[in-house]
Amino acid sequence: MTLLFVALLALFALAVVGVAARRSPWVGTAVYGGTATACGLIGLWAVGALVGRDGAVAAVLPIGVPWIGVHLRADGVSAFFLLVVALGGVTASLFGWGYERAHEQAADHSGVHSGGESGPVLPFFPLFLAGMSLVLLANDAFSFLVSWEFMSLTSWLLVLSTHRDPDTPDAARLYLMMAVLGTLCLLLAFGLLVGTGGDYRFDAIRQHPPEAGAAALVVLLMVLGAGSKAGLVPLHVWLPLAHPAAPSHVSALMSGVMTKVAVYALVRVLFDLLGEPVWWWGGALMAAGAVTAVMGVLYALMQDDVKRLLACSTIENIGVILIALGLALVFKASHTPVIAALALSAALLHVVNHSLFKSLLFFVAGAILTATGTRDLNRLGGLIHRMPTTAVLALIGAAAISALPPLNGFVGEWLLFQAILNAPALPEWSLKIGIAVVGAAVALAAALAAACFVRLYGIAFLGRPRSAEAGRAGEVGRAMLAGMAIPAALCVALGVLPTFVIRLFEPAVRAMVQAGPFDDRSYQPWIWLAPTSAIGNSYNGLILLGMIAALSVALVLAIHRWASDRVRRSIAWGCGHDGDDPAALSQYSASSFAQPIRRAFGGTVFNARDRVEMPEPGDTRPARLTVCWTDPAWAFLFTPVRRAVNWLADHADALQFLTIRSYLTLMFAALVVVLTLVAVVRS
Amino acid sequence: MIAAVIHQVLHMALVLALAPLLTGWVRLVKSRLVGRRGASVLQPYRDLARLLRKEVVLADNASWLFRSVPYVMFTAIWLAAGLVPVFTTDLALAPTGDLIALIALLGTARFFLALAGMDTGTSFGGIGSSREMMIAALAEPAMLMVVFSVAVLVRTTSLAEIAVYMMGGTVGLRVSLALALIALVMVAIAENARIPIDNPATHLELTMVHEAMVLEYSGRHLALIEGAAMLKLLLYAAVIACVFAPWGMATPTQGSLWIGLLSFLAKLAAAGAALALFETSIAKMRVFRVGEFLGGALLLSLLGAIFLYVSRGV
Numbered sequence: 001m002t003l004l005f006v007a008l009l010a011l012f013a014l015a016v017v018g019v020a021a022r023r024s025p026w027v028g029t030a031v032y033g034g035t036a037t038a039c040g041l042i043g044l045w046a047v048g049a050l051v052g053r054d055g056a057v058a059a060v061l062p063i064g065v066p067w068i069g070v071h072l073r074a075d076g077v078s079a080f081f082l083l084v085v086a087l088g089g090v091t092a093s094l095f096g097w098g099y100e101r102a103h104e105q106a107a108d109h110s111g112v113h114s115g116g117e118s119g120p121v122l123p124f125f126p127l128f129l130a131g132m133s134l135v136l137l138a139n140d141a142f143s144f145l146v147s148w149e150f151m152s153l154t155s156w157l158l159v160l161s162t163h164r165d166p167d168t169p170d171a172a173r174l175y176l177m178m179a180v181l182g183t184l185c186l187l188l189a190f191g192l193l194v195g196t197g198g199d200y201r202f203d204a205i206r207q208h209p210p211e212a213g214a215a216a217l218v219v220l221l222m223v224l225g226a227g228s229k230a231g232l233v234p235l236h237v238w239l240p241l242a243h244p245a246a247p248s249h250v251s252a253l254m255s256g257v258m259t260k261v262a263v264y265a266l267v268r269v270l271f272d273l274l275g276e277p278v279w280w281w282g283g284a285l286m287a288a289g290a291v292t293a294v295m296g297v298l299y300a301l302m303q304d305d306v307k308r309l310l311a312c313s314t315i316e317n318i319g320v321i322l323i324a325l326g327l328a329l330v331f332k333a334s335h336t337p338v339i340a341a342l343a344l345s346a347a348l349l350h351v352v353n354h355s356l357f358k359s360l361l362f363f364v365a366g367a368i369l370t371a372t373g374t375r376d377l378n379r380l381g382g383l384i385h386r387m388p389t390t391a392v393l394a395l396i397g398a399a400a401i402s403a404l405p406p407l408n409g410f411v412g413e414w415l416l417f418q419a420i421l422n423a424p425a426l427p428e429w430s431l432k433i434g435i436a437v438v439g440a441a442v443a444l445a446a447a448l449a450a451a452c453f454v455r456l457y458g459i460a461f462l463g464r465p466r467s468a469e470a471g472r473a474g475e476v477g478r479a480m481l482a483g484m485a486i487p488a489a490l491c492v493a494l495g496v497l498p499t500f501v502i503r504l505f506e507p508a509v510r511a512m513v514q515a516g517p518f519d520d521r522s523y524q525p526w527i528w529l530a531p532t533s534a535i536g537n538s539y540n541g542l543i544l545l546g547m548i549a550a551l552s553v554a555l556v557l558a559i560h561r562w563a564s565d566r567v568r569r570s571i572a573w574g575c576g577h578d579g580d581d582p583a584a585l586s587q588y589s590a591s592s593f594a595q596p597i598r599r600a601f602g603g604t605v606f607n608a609r610d611r612v613e614m615p616e617p618g619d620t621r622p623a624r625l626t627v628c629w630t631d632p633a634w635a636f637l638f639t640p641v642r643r644a645v646n647w648l649a650d651h652a653d654a655l656q657f658l659t660i661r662s663y664l665t666l667m668f669a670a671l672v673v674v675l676t677l678v679a680v681v682r683s
Numbered sequence: 684m685i686a687a688v689i690h691q692v693l694h695m696a697l698v699l700a701l702a703p704l705l706t707g708w709v710r711l712v713k714s715r716l717v718g719r720r721g722a723s724v725l726q727p728y729r730d731l732a733r734l735l736r737k738e739v740v741l742a743d744n745a746s747w748l749f750r751s752v753p754y755v756m757f758t759a760i761w762l763a764a765g766l767v768p769v770f771t772t773d774l775a776l777a778p779t780g781d782l783i784a785l786i787a788l789l790g791t792a793r794f795f796l797a798l799a800g801m802d803t804g805t806s807f808g809g810i811g812s813s814r815e816m817m818i819a820a821l822a823e824p825a826m827l828m829v830v831f832s833v834a835v836l837v838r839t840t841s842l843a844e845i846a847v848y849m850m851g852g853t854v855g856l857r858v859s860l861a862l863a864l865i866a867l868v869m870v871a872i873a874e875n876a877r878i879p880i881d882n883p884a885t886h887l888e889l890t891m892v893h894e895a896m897v898l899e900y901s902g903r904h905l906a907l908i909e910g911a912a913m914l915k916l917l918l919y920a921a922v923i924a925c926v927f928a929p930w931g932m933a934t935p936t937q938g939s940l941w942i943g944l945l946s947f948l949a950k951l952a953a954a955g956a957a958l959a960l961f962e963t964s965i966a967k968m969r970v971f972r973v974g975e976f977l978g979g980a981l982l983l984s985l986l987g988a989i990f991l992y993v994s995r996g997v
Contacts, residue, residue, distance in 0.1 A: 381804065384746045395748075404791040405784055417783050417827070421834045424992070436988045439831055440981065443824035450790060450823075451816035454797045458812060463804030464744060528778065537840050538778045544762070544788075547776070551758040555907075559754075563735035563903045572742035572803045572899055588801065588809020596817035600974040 001057050001074065004137075007041040010034060011130035018122035027122060032097035035126045039089030042133060046083035049074060050504050056511075058139060065142060071201055073139035076507030077272070080348060081136045081264045084355045087490075088257035089129045095363045095483025096125065096249035102370045102477055120161035121247055128154040128253065132261050141190035141200040148186060148265075152179040152229075155258060158250045159242050171241035178228050178238040185225030186265070189218045193273060202273060209275035219281045222269045223288060230262035231315040232322070233292040234633040239315060240299065244307030244375070248366025249483075251307055255314040256358040260351050263321055270329060271344075271512040279428055282329030285322050286434065290441035293319025297448040298605055301455070301597055302629060304590045306365045306375045309456060310358065313401065316445055317354040320416065321347050323438055327419050328513060330431060337515035339422045344509050345502050345517040346415035352501060353400070353408045353494065360397040360487040364390060367480055368460060371473035377590035379467040380460040386473045391461045393484040398457045400491040402450040406541040406548070408494035411529065413446055414539055415517075421537075448597070455593045464584040496541040498529055591627055602629060684775070687935075691765065691775040697944075698764045698921070702913040703727035705920065705955050712959035727913065734906035742803040742899055752799035753900065753907035756792040760911045763788040764918040767925055770943030771933040772843040781840040782830045785922075786823060789874070792911065793819055800896035811896025814970060818873050818880065818892065821977035826870045828984035829863045833926055835991050836860070842922070846929035858994065862987035864927050869980035871919035873973070875912070878962040880973055883912075892970070920954040921947075 014034045021027045049057070056075035064070040074082070100121070131151035138144035156179065159172045192214045193205050210218060228235035243254045270281060296315030303309040324347035331340035367390045368383065369375055384391040400407040420442070423435035465471035475481075494501055506516045530538035559565075574586055595610070602608035608629035615621045658666075707724035714721025741749070763785050765776055780788070797815050800808035834840050836857070837848045854860070873880045876893035883893070891898075897908050924947070925932075931946025933939060968976065 382744065384748060384802075385744070399791070399794065402790075402794055403787065404794055405780070405787045410784075410787050414783055414787075418840075421831065421840065424835050429992070432992050433989050436828075436831060436985060440824050440828050440985055443827040444820070444981075447790075447820040447823035450794055451820050454794060454801075454812065454816055458798050458801035458809075462746065462748065462798060462802040463809075530778075537781050539781065539784055540779045543776070543779045544784070547762050547765075547779070548755075548758050551761060552754050555754050555758060559735070559903050559907070563906070564738055565903075566738035568738055568740050569743055570740050572744075572805050573807075574805060584804060586806050587804045588806060588813065593801075593809060593813040596814050596970070597820060599971060600817055600821070 001045075001059055001072075003041055003045045004074070005059075007038040007045070008130055008133060010038040010041075011126040011133075014038070014126040015123045015130075018124075018126070022122065028097060028100055031122045031126065032093045032100075035129065036090050036093035036097075038126070039086040039093065039129060043083055043086030043090065046079040046086060047504070049079040050076060050083070050507055064146070068140065068142055068200060070143045071139035072134075072137040072143070073202070074137055076505070076509075076511045077264065077267060078136045080505045080508040081260060081351075082133060084260050084352055085129065085132050085136065085257050087352075087487075088253055088355055088359055091359055091363070091483050091486050092249040092253050093125075094486070095252070095366065095480050096121075096247070098477045098479025098481075098483065099247065099249055099366050099370060102480070106370070120163075121158060121250065124154045124157045124161070125250065128158060128250075131155075132258060135261050136264055139202045141194055141202070141205070144202075144265075145183065145187060145190065149183055151258065151261065152183065155246075155250075155254055158254075159246045161250075162245055162247060165245065167241070168245045171238070171245040174238045175242035178235065182225045182228035182235075185221045185228070189221035189225060189269070192218050192221070193269070202268075205273050206275070209273065212278070215274050215278075216281075218274060219270065219284070222266060223285065226262040226265040226269075227288065227322075229265075230259045230318045230322075231292070231296070232288055232318065233295045233315065234637050236292070236296070236315045237631075237633050237638055240303070240308050240311040243311040243314070244305065248307070248362055248369060251311070251365070252359040252362035255311055255362060256355040259314060259318055260355055263318070263325070263347075263351060266322075266325060267347075267512060270325070271332070277329045277333045279330055279333040279426075279431065282326040282331075282333060283428075283431055283434060285326030285329060286438050287326075289319045289322030289324075289326055290438045291319070292316070292322060293445040294441050294448075295319075295605070297445050297452055298601055299631075300452045301448065301594050302602065302606065302608070304377045306368060306377060306380075306456065306460065307362065308375075309377075309452070310361050310365060313361075313449065313452060314354075314358055316449060317350065317358070317401075320413075320442060320445065321350050321354070323442060324350060324416050324419065327416075327435070330426065330435075331419070331422070332513050334426050334428075336422075336425055337513050338517070338519050339419060339425065340513040341509045341515045341517040341519065342415060342422075343419035344513055345505070346412055346419055348505050348508060349408075349415060349494075349498065349502060350412035352505075353412045353491070356487040356490050356494070357397045357400040357409060360393065360484055360491065361401065363480065363484045363487075364394040364397060367476045367484065368473075370476050370480070372467075372469040374467070374469055377456070377459045380465070380470045381463045381467075381584060381587070382461075382465040382470060383473055384461045386471075387461075387475050389475060389481055390484065393481070393488045394457060394461060396488040396491055398453040400495070402453045403446050404450070406492075406495045406545040408491045408498070411495055411498040411539070411541065413442070414529075416442060418537060448601075451597060455590060459588075459590045459593060463587050466584050466587070466589070496545050497527065498541060499527065502529075598627070598629075605632065606630060687773050687775040687777075690771050690773050690940075694769060694771075694774060695761065695765045697769065698914065698917055699761065701948075701951065702764075702910065702917045703731060705917050705951055706913045708952065708955040709916075709959050709962075712956050713963055716959060716963045727909075731906050731910055734909065735903050737902040739902035739904055742805075745803055745899070748795075749799050749802040749899075750904070752795045753904040753911075755795050757907045757911040757914075759788050759792040759795075760914045760918065763792075764914050764921065766842060767918060767921040768843050768846050768929075768932060769921050769925070769947045770940055771935075771938070772846050773933070773935040774843065777841065777843040782833075782842055782845075782922075783827070783840055785842070786826055786830070789915070789918075790819070790823060792915075796896060796908070799900075803899045805899065807891070807895045807898045811892055811894070811898070814892045815896055818973055818977065821974060821981060822870045822873045825866055825977060825980040825984050826874075828981060828988060829867045829870070832859055832863045832984060832988035832991055835988055842925055846925050846932055847934055849926065849929050850932065850934070857991070859987040859990040860927065862983045862990065864923070866980045866984035866987065867923055867926075869976065869983075871923065872958075872961075873977055873980075875916050875919060877958065879965050879968045880976065882967050917951070920951055923954065924950040 058073040061070040134147035231239040300312035328343035403409040403413040606629035797812040800812035881892040933943040
């Protein structure tokens with residue numbers, strides 16, 4: 001654990017360096033290089049802890065509140081999530097280093113040097129990573145909540161580093177409010193967990209889990225508290241605003257990694273601290289996850305901003321992870337631990353997968369932003385010709401997140417479906433039927449995600465450029481490409497050899513559900529994924545990839561040997577627009593691509609309408625088509641709440657100007673009410 | 684093991700060889716049904732051979748993606764077809780992927796074809812791609828729900844195991860299987876761009892889906908895409924036959940390959956004739972009615988799964 005502490009201290013020290021040496025030219029290199037190294041160490045330690053399987057290690061630090069101290073403990077689950085944080089940290093540091101240098105150079109060229117845009121990012125970047133690691137290590141409620149707040153505040157400051165953008169302050173304010181709300185829920189949840197004993201250590205909570213009523217309340221509060229951080233619909237409203245507002249490598253960390261820390265909080269409390277689960281906890285989690293998954297991807301399909309689209313797709317993936325967690329809880333409650341382990345493995349695998357491809361895609365968005373200066377899909381296009389390497393890496397990311405075999409996204413989805421197919425083993429009727437519906441929701445979300453990423457990739461990278469900036473774009477630097485290449489390579493590796501990583505985090509699964517996903521199989525060849533108790537279900541990404549490669553090569557050779565291999569280049573039929581269509585208006589745009597889906601799904605969910613303004617015959621003004629839609633989360637929840645709060649504030653204002661007699665009367669009335677309450681409760 | 688590998692190679696060659704024949708058969712039956720003589724069943728082979736001999740005309744701004752998609756797509760569908768047992772369940776690749784992997788492989792082919800449709804930056808490609816993805820967004824969940832209801836009954840998603848179980852005869856006639864069959868047929872019609880969802884013979888821009896997406900392809904690329912479409916039709920016929928009518932198929936322990944082969948040919952002929960009959964008796968629907976059609980398929984398959992619980996209490 002010494003290695004871990006050294007790395008964490010190094011992260012704090014790097015923040016000091018970031019502040020102290022903010023004027024020197026090497027500070028970016030030092031901070032990002034140091035952060036990458038520290039995260040690398042954390043990752044190595046985590047892998048060592050998972051492979052070694054030597055149980056949990058714990059430590060008490062004599063800092064913090066005097067009579068409590070800071071209790072830290074790393075078991076399999078913590079080590080697994082630390083690995084996710086560390087992976088995200090390494091790639092984000094690498095990418096961020098190149099990203100900020102590119103932006104500084106661009107600022108130098110254009111002459112508008114704003115005094116070091118990277119200045120505000122550097123100190124908080126390592127602190128953010130340290131905060132997330134501390135949440136994963138905390139072993140008492142107090143240090144957990146302090147680290148949680150630390151993580152929220154550092155990420156909030158990172159969002160604010162782009163405060164010159166007009167949208168950022170509003171996004172940051174909303175984020176802060178939702179973060180405060182989330183922490184409030186967590187605070188109450190831990191208060192209930194601790195109970196009247198007052199022992200804040202997780203070990204003590206684990207030994208005396210709360211009784212049924214309090215446990216139900218804890219589940220509810222945890223889902224609200226951690227869910228608001230993870231992007232649970234309808235508490236997600238801050239996420240598509242705040243995640244994209246930060247610099248791209250920070251967006252990658254917030255979307256790819258910080259949401260996973262929230263998942264960790266759920267796993268820790270629901271599987272570990274609360275003891276034996278009740279079936280409806282999982283049912284509630286699955287229902288929330290299903291709504292989140294479908295709504296998230298529909299939101300993503302409505303977005304025209306690359307980074308906002310990615311943030312919405314994070315909501316979808318969190319929904320999928322919550323469904324898997326809910327399934328694991330349900331099976332744990334019904335005492336089928338092997339299937340619970342299967343579902344939990346699906347959840348954890350999706351945690352790694354999503355952190356990889358979402359980081360990758362946010363880096364791609366950052367690369368696009370660097371090369372073109374815009375995030376608007378309707379101003380992009382044709383980047384496959386101008387950014388060839390980025391285009392290949394982006395294609396891997398888009399295919400992986402669309403759950404296409406043989407990449408990693410599919411393996412997670414496959415495992416989840418295998419768990420879903422075990423629903424008939426459950427005793428509760430509502431769950432059997434409910435899980436069938438949840439399965440349909442997962443399938444719908446996956447299919448819509450594929451549409452969403454065909455749209456993203458097709459509009460941004462394919463076709464003709466939709467603006468002059470997109471036409472002038474050039475490939476980004478090596479550091480940024482390397483930052484993208486690492487997660488892309490891991491996406492392929494995890495898809496082809498998933499059993500390695502599932503074996504790697506088996507200690508985490510075992511710690512939570514007391515079984516491993518491969519337990520009921522006596523023989524487990526290393527490249528075959530065949531975990532369930534049902535017969536004959538298996539998947540092999542390696543053979544699939546090998547077959548696709550071999551057949552493709554054979555096909556190419558055969559066709560070029562025996563068929564024609566002549567090629568002629570010609571202009572494509574552009575509906576009469578050739579030559580006089582510099583903005584590529586005859587080409588499909590992001591909004592037009594989404595139109596069929598908007599019409600099929602958005603009409604009911606978002607009240608989406610296409611309004612056409614057709615000028616009179618003879619009028620030469622162009623016709624206009626406006627797409628308008630309303631966000632149900634705002635329309636039905638947040639706007640009414642805001643109105644109610646404003647109304648309350650306005651009317652509470654009157655209380656400020658009362659006479660002393662009225663105040664005394666009010667206090668007396670309050671006293672009487674409290675005493676009556678106490679009397680009622682006591683009797 | 685060796686026998687399984689030989690079967691697999693034979694199987695891959697067989698599906699490749701039979702796919703144009705099935706398409707030719709459907710066209711012939713359709714022609715006869717509307718009172719035309721129709722072209723020979725061998726016409727698709729000739730078409731493909733002619734396309735393969737022609738040169739490729741590429742749009743100026745077509746990228747490497749556009750040129751590689753036909754190969755990737757053809758391979759993915761061919762491999763998917765290689766996972767569906769047709770004459771024997773003893774296939775070497777059978778454990779590589781189950782029904783879910785098969786659906787995902789078809790999804791891969793669709794994903795890349797939709798991207799290729801957007802590569803040249805013309806309106807037709809965009810129309811085709813966006814409509815294709817909308818159709819897929821409903822068809823894929825419907826198909827997965829069919830898999831779900833079958834798997835609830837059979838306890839497996841492996842096609843070979845499903846075929847063996849269904850041949851065992853312990854299943855009998857079931858309402859939910861009928862619902863699943865109807866849903867699967869609806870999905871197959873949508874996924875293969877058949878009437879009433881799409882018309883493989885049309886080039887009218889307002890109604891095109893699949894044809895619009897591949898409009899820019901020519902020569903050997905078009906041959907591969909057409910070939911892949913034919914393979915996909917055969918694949919869906921084979922999946923339906925494998926799950927709902929696997930009789931005659933050989934297993935590792937019993938049954939003869941020849942009977943398996945002949946029964947497969949008979950099933951294909953019946954499926955092709957049924958498809959032709961259905962297509963001639965129905966009109967194409969508006970693109971935006973497709974949502975209702977496939978939403979119906981999704982609900983039917985979900986209902987099938989729920990009925991199964993009610994009827995048997997599994």
